[in-house]
Amino acid sequence: MQTAKAMSLASPIPAHNHPTTEYVTVISGNFHLGMGDKLDEKNGVELTAGGYGEAPEKMNHYAWASSPSVVQVHGQGPFAITYVNPADDPSKQ
Numbered sequence: 001m002q003t004a005k006a007m008s009l010a011s012p013i014p015a016h017n018h019p020t021t022e023y024v025t026v027i028s029g030n031f032h033l034g035m036g037d038k039l040d041e042k043n044g045v046e047l048t049a050g051g052y053g054e055a056p057e058k059m060n061h062y063a064w065a066s067s068p069s070v071v072q073v074h075g076q077g078p079f080a081i082t083y084v085n086p087a088d089d090p091s092k093q
Contacts, residue, residue: 012064014039014088019057020076026051029069035061037084060084 015037024033026047033053034044039062046066047053055061083089 012039012041013062015060015062015084016081016088017058017060017084018055018075018082019080021057022055022061022073022075024053024055024063025072025074027070027072029071030066031063031069031071032066033061033063035059038062039064 024031024047026049028049031047031051032041032044033047033055034040035055036043037060041064044062044064045053086092
C-alpha cells in the first residue's frame, strides 16, 4: 500500500492507529508526527522534506502540517484506520 497526500494547515489527523506499521516520508513542507491518545501540537516531531517517520502497528499516533505539505504514506496492506475517538472519524461525519 502506498499513497501520497497533500495536507493543508487546516487538516490535522486526530489520534488513531492501524493494524500494520505505517511509514511516512515527507516530500515537501513541514509535517509533524506525535504518539499518544490525543492530538497535542506541543509534542511530536517535525519532519521536513526527506524526513521519515514510523508508527508501529496498533500504536496511537496523530499528525499535522505547519505549512502546506505533501507526504507519502506507505506500508503493508490492507490499509485500515481506527480513530481513538470515533467522533473524529471523517467517514462518519
